Amino acid sequence: MKTRKMPKVLLLKNGTVLDPLKGTSSKKDIIIENGKIKSIGKPKAPKSAEVLDCTGKVITHGFCDVHVHFREPGREDKETLATGSRAALAGGFTRVCVMPNTNPPLDSPESIRFITEKAADCPIHIHPIGAVTKGQKGMELTEMAAMVREGAVAFSDDGLPIANAAVMRRALEYASMLKKPIINHAEDLDLRDDGIMNEGEMSLKLGLDGNTFLAESMMVFRDIELARLSGAAVHIPHVSTKESVTHVAAAKKNGASVTAEVTPHHLYFNDEALVSYNTHFKVAPPLRSEADRKTLVKGITSGTIDCIATDHAPHTIEEKEATFTNAPFGMIGLESCFAAVNTILKKEKNVSLLDFIALLTVNPRKLMGFDTDLFQEGTEAELTILSPDETWVFDEDSIYSRSLNSPFTGESFIGKVNATLVRGNMTVL
Ligand SMILES: [Zn+2]
Incomplete structure (x- = not known):
């Protein structure tokens, strides 16, 4: 990869x-001048123009991920804004939102400013998500308005749920005044108990503690009801169960302001992957049953799921080499995202690129209030160039994150990111 x-x-x-x-999809040339879209169609380029041959390739909006963990400040040994940016560029992402569960968490206007100032030097656009509660302790709301002024684009205590429904209600009320979404990690910790994988046939077989689907879907239902009560926007991250998909679909039908995201790993794997006891498959919420996975795929084609988000969660090898019970939850996902999703949707449903590309581009941008018309003349060139039919194997050389905890290593994929254009730079893979 060269930038x-x-x-x-x-x-x-x-x-x-x-x-x-x-x-729409059609053969066109694009001229970019000084990092901005100059014209699209059959424009005449000056002789001095450098030509990038895109024959057989697709040019689309740069991907936008509303859910990544870049571990800065606090765990720069796992990832930084700079190394995370490299992983993003390798995956075709030009814009990401970082979750606030750092050390210390992003729970003050000053900590939001720390990210926006550091992000100014990064090769992609990085936006901070502010914590909902101080110290992510679930009780006292943060100074949300001041954090928005410093650049917070949404609020979440991700990694942890907002367990107290009254706190969640107040957070939704404030966020709605600020016109920002609340993203709640929906997982009832009492119900989850010691669960480290999906509760079901596989957890019995493997002898690992199970985490019931209800730990997620009950809280998803609660959050939707609270959002309805306050008229606020709630975004459901990493939906993993069929019951959650049912709740989101019903809420949308009833006009609630709810959006939902799904991760590539929940679309690609089911809980049978854990038979290897490979800790790279340990994630929260856990990989679920095949029936759940199929419902998530259907949620994409039906329009119930709005966004694909990676939940990119880097961990060191030392930590992931622990036993399945002791290893931390989470996996990296930026580099493999497009290829994994394209592979599954093509193989199983023959879904075309045009039918799901909005989940990586327009929909996440709409959710966060970013510009969605990236082909307009004069707009910054924030583009991704793809080979949708290229077959390749994802290996450790495909990883640019500071951490290597990917469950996709060794997988054969259809579809590859070739180049990412953003902030006046071009990255060719
Ligand atoms: Zn989460």
Whole structure:
């Protein structure tokens, strides 16, 4: 992977321009001048233009991930904003939102400013999500309005649920005044108990403590009801059970302001993957049953699921080499995201790129209030170039994160990211 400054004039030639906002796909050339979209169609480029041949490739909006953990401040040995940016570029992501469960957590205006100032030097756009409660302790609300002024785009105590329903209600009321979504890690910790994998046939077989589907779906239901009461927007992260999908679908039908995301790993794997006791498959919420996984795939085609988000969660090898019970939850996911999702949707449902690309581009941007019309002339070139049919094997060389905890290592994929253009730079893989 090589990143360099874009030439003054860059011509993307002979590519298929896939516009996820307008839902169109056609052969066009694009001229980028000084890092901005100059013209799209059959424009005449000056002789001095550098040409990037995009024959057989798709050019689309740069991907946007509303859920990553870059571990800064506190665990820079796992990831930093700079190393996380490299992982993002390798995955075709031009924009990410970082979760606040750092050490210390992003629970004050000063900590939000720390991220926005550091992000200014990064090669992608990075936006902080502020903590809902001080110290992520679940009780006292943070100074949300002041944090929004410093650049917080949403609020979450991710990693931990907001267990107290009254606190969640107040948080939703404040957030709705600020027009920002609340993202609640829906997992009832009492019900989860010591559960480290999905509760079911597999947990019995493997002798590992189970985490019931209800630990998630009950809280999803609660959050939707509280959002309805306050008229606020609630975003459900990493939906993993069929019951949660049912709740979200019903709420949307009733006009509640609810959106939902699914991760590539919940779409790709089920709890049978744990038969190896490989700790890279240990994640919260856990990989669920095949029936759950199939419902998540269906949730994408039915429009119930709005976004694909990686929940990119780096951990050191030393930590992940612990026993399954003791290893931390989480896996990295930025580099493998597009290929994993494209592979599953193509193989199982023959879903076209145009039918799911909005979940990686327009929908997450809409959720966070970012610009969604990236092909407009004069807009910063924030683009991803893909080979949707290329087959390849994901290995450790495909990883640019500071951590290597990917469950996808060794997987054969269909679809590859070739280049990522953002902030005046071009990264070619
Ligand atoms: Zn979470």
